[in-house]
Every structure is written in C-alpha cells, then in structure tokens.
Amino acid sequence: MLARLKPHAVPLALFAALALAPLLGFGAGHSLSLLARAIILALSAIGLAVLVGGAGLVSLGHAACMGVGAYAVVMLDAARITDALVVFPVAILAGGLFALLTGAVAIRTSGVNFIMITLAFGQMAFFTAASLSAYGGDDGYTFYGRTSLFGTRLLEDRWFFHYALLLLLLGAWYGGRRLLASRFGRVLRAARENPLRTQALGFSPYPYQLLAYTLAGALGGLAGALLANATEFVAPSFIAWQRSGDLLFMVILGGLGQLHGAILGALAFVLLEEYLAELTPHWRLIFGPLLVLVALYLKGGLLSLPGLLRRG
Amino acid sequence: MAEPLLELRGLHKAFGALVVTDAVSLTVNPGELHAIIGPNGAGKTTLVHQVSGTLAPDAGQVFFAGQDITALPLARRARLGLARSFQITAVLPGFSVLENVALAVQARAGHSFRFWRPAATEAALNAQAMAALEQVGLASRAAAQAGALSHGEKRQLELAIALAMQPRLLLLDEPLAGAGPEETERLIGILQGLKPHYGMLLVEHDMPAVFALADRISVLVYGQVIASGAPASIRANPAVQAAYLGEDF
Numbered sequence: 217m218l219a220r221l222k223p224h225a226v227p228l229a230l231f232a233a234l235a236l237a238p239l240l241g242f243g244a245g246h247s248l249s250l251l252a253r254a255i256i257l258a259l260s261a262i263g264l265a266v267l268v269g270g271a272g273l274v275s276l277g278h279a280a281c282m283g284v285g286a287y288a289v290v291m292l293d294a295a296r297i298t299d300a301l302v303v304f305p306v307a308i309l310a311g312g313l314f315a316l317l318t319g320a321v322a323i324r325t326s327g328v329n330f331i332m333i334t335l336a337f338g339q340m341a342f343f344t345a346a347s348l349s350a351y352g353g354d355d356g357y358t359f360y361g362r363t364s365l366f367g368t369r370l371l372e373d374r375w376f377f378h379y380a381l382l383l384l385l386l387g388a389w390y391g392g393r394r395l396l397a398s399r400f401g402r403v404l405r406a407a408r409e410n411p412l413r414t415q416a417l418g419f420s421p422y423p424y425q426l427l428a429y430t431l432a433g434a435l436g437g438l439a440g441a442l443l444a445n446a447t448e449f450v451a452p453s454f455i456a457w458q459r460s461g462d463l464l465f466m467v468i469l470g471g472l473g474q475l476h477g478a479i480l481g482a483l484a485f486v487l488l489e490e491y492l493a494e495l496t497p498h499w500r501l502i503f504g505p506l507l508v509l510v511a512l513y514l515k516g517g518l519l520s521l522p523g524l525l526r527r528g
Numbered sequence: 529m530a531e532p533l534l535e536l537r538g539l540h541k542a543f544g545a546l547v548v549t550d551a552v553s554l555t556v557n558p559g560e561l562h563a564i565i566g567p568n569g570a571g572k573t574t575l576v577h578q579v580s581g582t583l584a585p586d587a588g589q590v591f592f593a594g595q596d597i598t599a600l601p602l603a604r605r606a607r608l609g610l611a612r613s614f615q616i617t618a619v620l621p622g623f624s625v626l627e628n629v630a631l632a633v634q635a636r637a638g639h640s641f642r643f644w645r646p647a648a649t650e651a652a653l654n655a656q657a658m659a660a661l662e663q664v665g666l667a668s669r670a671a672a673q674a675g676a677l678s679h680g681e682k683r684q685l686e687l688a689i690a691l692a693m694q695p696r697l698l699l700l701d702e703p704l705a706g707a708g709p710e711e712t713e714r715l716i717g718i719l720q721g722l723k724p725h726y727g728m729l730l731v732e733h734d735m736p737a738v739f740a741l742a743d744r745i746s747v748l749v750y751g752q753v754i755a756s757g758a759p760a761s762i763r764a765n766p767a768v769q770a771a772y773l774g775e776d777f
Contacts, residue, residue, distance in 0.1 A: 399640040399647045406620055406631055413618040416580065417693065418606035418635040427641070 226519070227389065227476035230483075234382055238375060248374040250490055252446045255381040258482035260439035261466045262388045262475060263432030268464070269472035270396045271428050272408030273323070276331050276460050277338030280318075281311040281433040283455030285440025287345060290357045290450050294350070300365045304441055311437015312430050314341070319429035323422060326411075338457050345452040356451025363445055371445055381442065385479065388435060392475050395431075404428055469510055471517025480518050531594055533558050533697050533727040534610075539578055539588035541571075541751075548574045549585065550751035556697065561719075561728040563738045566748035567771060572731045573615060575748070576701045579729065580612040581605045593696065606635070611695035613686040615702045615731075621675030625666065625685055628674050629657035632692035660692040664718050680711030687718060698728045704737055716740060739763070747771065 221228065237251060260282055267273040285307035292303050318337040325333055351357045362371040370376050395401050407414045407421035414421055444450045453459070462485065470481025488506070492499035514520060532555035541549035548571040556562045566572055577583035579590060581602040589598045597605055606612075620628050630653040634640055637653075647653065661667045664684045669677065674685060683703055690698055703719070704712050716737050722728075723741065732738050738745065739759045746756040749771045755762055762768055 394644050394646070397646040397648065398644055399634055399642040399650075401643075402627070402631060402634065402647045403640045406623070409620040409622050410618055412582070412602075413614070413620060414631075415602040416606055416612055416614075416618075417632050417689070418603050419640070420601075420603045424640070 227474075227479070230476060230479055231382070231386060234385075234483075235379075238378055243375075245374060248378055249446065250486065252374075252377060252381055253443070254483050254486035255378075255385050256439050256442045256446060257463065257466065257486060258479040259381070259385050259388050259442070260436050261463050261470075261478035261482045262385075262392050263435035263439075264463050265467045265470075265472065265475055265478035266392050266396060266428060267432050268467055269475070269477070270401060270408070271404040271425055273425060273429060274331050274464070275322075275334040275429075275432075276457065276464060277318070277334035277336075277341075278432070278436055278463050279457070279459035280338040280341035280455050281315055281436030282440030282443065282459070283341055283345060283452075284314040284433075285311045285437030286444040286450045286454050287348070287351065287440075288437070289359075289363065289441045289444040290351050293359055294357075298361070298364050299367075300363045300371070303363045304438060307437045307441035308434045309437070311440060312434030315433020315436070316426070316430040319426050319433070323425045323429060335457055335460070338455065338460055342452055342455040342457070345455055352451070354452060356449055356453075359444070359448045359450075362448065363441075377446070384438070384442075389475055389479065395428075396475070400424060400427075465507060469507070469517055471519030473516060473519060477517050477519045484518060532556060532591075533560075533593055534579070534729060535591040536579070537589045537591065539575070539585045539590070541574060541578060541583070541585050548751050549578065552588070552748070552751070552753055554746055554753065554756065556727045556729050558696075558727050559724060560743045561723055561730055561741055562744045562746065563730040563732060563742035564746050564748055565732065565735070565738055570748040571751040572748055573701060576612070576615075576699060576729075576731055580610065580699055606693065606695075609694075609696035610699060611690040611693040611697070612699035613690050613701060613703055615705055617679070617682040617686055619674040619677075619682055619685050619689070621673070623674055624670070625661065625672050625674050625677065626654060626657050626670040628685060629660050629688050629692045630654055632660075632689045633657050636692075636694060657688075657692055660688045663691055663722070664688045665714070678711075680707045680715070683707055683711070683715060684718070687715075687722075691722070696727060698722070698726045700728060700730045700732070702732055703730070704732060704734045712737065 234255065238248060242251060260278065264275065264278045267275055288307040288310040289303055292306060322330055322333045322337065346354050365371055403419055403424045407425065411421055466481035466485045467478050469484060470477030488503060492502050534556040536552055536554050539549050539552040552575060564572055574583065578585045581600060589596055592608055592610060597608065627648065633653045633656045658667060658670060661670055664687045666681060666684045666688055669681060677685060687703065704715055707715060712734065719741055730741065742759055744757065745759055745762045746753050747762060747768050754771065755765045755768050
C-alpha cells in the first residue's frame with residue numbers, strides 16, 4: 217500500500233496541507249480567502265497545464281475562459297438566478313463554448329502564432345466585458361450574496377467553501393491525470409512531441425487538441441464562477457492578459473512534467489505575492505527577479521527542486 | 529496480373545523553375561520491393577513526400593489499391609494502409625520504445641476518444657506492440673526511453689512502428705541512413721524477412737543493400753525516371769552508369 221502511494225507523495229502532501237491548513241492557524245477569514253483564491257487559480261491552472269504540459273498548446277488567453285465563467289454568474293445574478301444547479305453548469309458550458317469557438321480557429325495555427333491568437337481572443341473578451349455597461353463596465357459588478365446551494369447560503373460559510381473547493385481541485389487533478397494517461401492523452405502527448413509522426417500514424421491531431429482545449433476552457437469557466445463567488449465581485453480585470461500570463465507562469469513555476477506542478481505553482485505564486493506585499497510596498501521589485509531566477513535555474517519548476525537539492 | 533498496390537501516374541512537381549518530379553509513373557505490386565535510386569538532388573525525398581501525402585503534386589495522380597488518393601492528407605493515407613518511415617528518425621523521444629509502437633497499434637483501433645483507462649496498461653495494445661518489436665529484434669529494449677536509443681536502434685524502432693500499423697505498403701525513406709556496417713547488415717536482414725509480406729517502396733543510397741533487396745529498381749535523375757527494371761538490367765544500363773559516373777555498383 218505504502219509503496220503504491222510513494223510516487224504520489226508530493227500531490228498527497230499538497231492536498232493534506234491544504235486540508236489541514238484551516239486547522240493549523242489559517243482558519244481566519246483573511247487566510248481562508250487567500251487560500252480560496254489560490255485553490256481556484258490552481259483549478260484553472262490544472263486545465264492550462266493539461267494544454268501546455270500535455271498537448272503543447274501554450275495559451276495566453278486562458279483567463280478569458282475564467283472571465284466568461286465569471287460573467288455568466290454576473291448575468292444570471294442580474295436576472296435574479298442564483299441557484300448553484302443552474303449557475304455552475306451554465307458557467308462551465310459558457311467557458312467550454314468560448315474555448316471551442318476560439319480554439320477552432322486558434323488550433324489551426326501553432327507555436328508563436330497560437331500564442332498570439334489566443335492572446336487576441338483574450339483581449340477581445342476583455343474589451344467586450346469592459347463595454348458591458350449593464351454589468352458595471354469598467355467598474356465591475358458587485359454581488360449582494362453568493363450563489364445559493366439547494367436554497368441555502370452554504371457557499372458563504374468559509375469553511376464549507378474551502379473544503380468544497382479542495383474537493384473540486386482533487387477531482388480536477390485526478391481527472392486530468394487520467395485524461396493524460398488515457399488513449400486520448402497519449403495522442404495529445406504524441407502530437408506535442410512530433411505532429412508529423414502522429415499524422416503519419418493515421419491521427420489527425422486537430423479534433424483531439426480542440427477537445428482538450430474545450431475541456432480546459434470548461435474547467436476555466438468553473439474556476440471563474442468560483443472566483444466570482446469568492447470575491448463577490450467581478451470586473452474586466454479578471455480577463456486581462458496579465459491574468460493569463462500569471463496562470464501560465466504558475467504552471468511553469470510549478471513544473472510542466474506533472475499535473476500537481478500547477479497546484480504547487482499556484483500556491484507558491486499567490487502566497488509569495490501576498491507575503492511579499494506585506495513585507496514592502498515595493499514587493500514587485502523582489503517578485504519579478506525571483507520569477508526570473510526560477511525561469512533561469514529551475515527548468516523543471518519547483519517540482520525539480522528536491523532532486524536538485526539532493527544532488528547538491 | 530494483379531492490380532498494383534501503388535501506382536503513380538504522371539506525377540509532376542516544381543519549386544519555382546526547378547522541376548523536381550518530372551512525369552514520374554511507376555507501380556509497386558503486392559509483395560514487391562521496388563527501389564528508387566538516384567544521385568543526390570534527384571528528387572527522391574520529394575517523391576516520397578508526394579506518395580505519403582505531406583506534399584501535393586502539381587499534376588498527376590497517386591493510386592493506392594485502385595483508389596485515387598491524390599487529394600487525401602497524410603493521416604487518411606496512413607489509415608488506408610500506407611506506412612512511411614522517415615529519413616531523419618522521427619520516433620517520439622519522450623515516449624518509451626513500447627509506447628511508440630503501442631501508439632501505432634492504437635491508431636489502427638479506430639478513434640482514440642477514450643479518456644479514462646490508462647493506455648500504458650492496456651494489454652491488447654502492448655501485446656501487439658511487443659510482437660512488432662520482436663519482428664525487428666528490439667523487444668529487449670521495450671522499456672527504454674526512445675530518445676536514449678542508439679541510431680541503429682532508432683531505425684529498428686521506425687520499422688517496428690511501421691509494422692505495427694499493419695500496412696499494405698511500406699514507404700521506406702532511406703531506412704539505412706547513418707547506420708553503421710553491423711547495423712546495416714542487421715537491418716537488411718530484417719527487411720529481407722519482411723519482404724514477402726508487404727509491398728515496399730524503398731528509397732536508399734546504399735547500393736549493395738538496394739541490389740540485394742530490390743525486385744525492381746527505378747533510377748531517378750533530375751526528377752525523371754531514366755531507367756526501370758530488374759537489378760541486373762539496371763546494372764548493365766549505360767545511361768545509369770553515366771548518371772553514376774565513377775560510382776561502383
């Protein structure tokens with residue numbers, strides 16, 4: 217049993233730490249909000265990690281899927297629809313549909329062109345959101361309450377919200393792992409390593425990549441709806457390309473080799489951002505170079521750190 | 529006579545003013561090994577690309593088992609049973625040797641929109657992949673990472689991948705390129721063993737290998753087939769000797 221669990225030691229430790237954190241001094245409102253933010257970004261980053269690490273699709277527009285999910289919550293809220301059984305499925309479908317439509321065009325390109333076109337779609341979503349004056353335009357939209365669950369206000373309970381998020385993260389991580397190891401995932405990985413060879417075997421990579429892109433978008437939509445609930449506020453800045461860049465950086469910071477790298481990356485990113493900001497108002501002067509150092513010296517991301525230290 | 533497996537009819541391809549394929553017509557019959565030789569720059573690889581579907585001809589047609597496949601993309605041709613090996617080895621370096629071959633088996637099993645079961649432990653895929661590896665004598669390296677193989681082993685893996693597709697025609701683009709003398713000998717032995725079971729179109733620089741293996745040889749010079757026939761008649765052909773001035777057969 218123990219031997220079987222050993223290869224999963226890092227992700228299991230991560231989940232255990234997240235599960236125990238509220239009991240070990242991170243149970244205050246502020247800490248839980250911070251953790252919620254980190255878990256939600258990790259959820260979104262897992263979808264992106266499947267794309268980048270698995271399929272080799274480096275998207276710089278992933279935040280747009282989150283934005284679409286968040287604005288789905290906004291629009292339903294404005295129409296007085298706040299039932300979770302409606303809100304979350306709609307957000308997931310909206311994120312997936314956005315990814316399907318934009319991906320259908322973007323995946324016809326590759327490399328730098330793919331990055332540029334996903335960025336362009338992201339910016340289109342950003343400016344669209346900013347022009348939605350009915351939903352606050354540039355100023356954003358404030359909720360008066362969170363999405364209701366079976367008619368209750370359970371999502372406003374920070375502890376319940378924390379463990380619900382953690383469960384979703386666990387599900388996304390496990391599902392993503394299964395996906396990448398499956399026949400479907402094998403085709404994705406092969407097309408990343410050598411598209412020509414993959415075609416010569418008889419596969420057309422396009423439908424596989426498009427489906428992966430759509431699934432990641434759907435997960436992004438869910439994460440967006442959750443973030444809207446966590447902050448009880450949505451603004452176009454949710455969709456800004458900087459957010460897409462942050463997500464991409466979380467994935468690379470954690471390590472592309474394995475899916476839990478995205479979780480590690482998101483946690484490290486959010487916590488660093490928070491604690492450096494407490495240290496000094498000029499925290500970006502430390503954060504920036506830190507990211508540069510990781511990019512330069514930790515090619516395998518934080519996941520490769522233990523191995524590096526062991527080798528000295 | 530049976531219908532040819534592969535038939536090229538009047539293929540023509542030019543890059544600007546440079547004609548690289550000039551009215552090339554040839555056939556490969558089932559069970560036949562048809563070799564294409566020619567000096568460097570004769571347009572051999574361009575021809576292979578047009579047969580496999582990575583490059584569209586300007587004119588002419590490609591027939592596979594009687595079907596016009598000129599307009600079909602690479603992946604569709606592969607599914608029909610046309611397997612190609614690459615001149616520059618194109619194995620998936622991050623995959624294990626077994627997984628490289630299992631992917632080819634998987635390609636034959638219809639679509640791969642299966643999302644849950646780990647593909648690496650699917651016995652049906654792995655058993656057929658192992659069989660292909662045994663055919664080329666690479667079974668002992670099944671667990672190795674493909675990127676860590678020697679050059680000759682990668683060439684063997686290329687062959688195993690092509691075999692696992694259970695193709696009707698093998699399109700071999702310089703399968704011996706860069707292999708050492710011992711590896712070459714082993715690869716020739718493997719090809720000899722495969723010969724009865726497949727139609728093969730072989731492009732190769734290694735003349736002794738070509739003359740040992742081929743049933744028919746076509747000589748390509750400046751995009752044109754200047755001679756085609758049994759190895760003995762090609763060897764005796766004065767036009768071929770002129771094209772290969774000074775080279776030994």
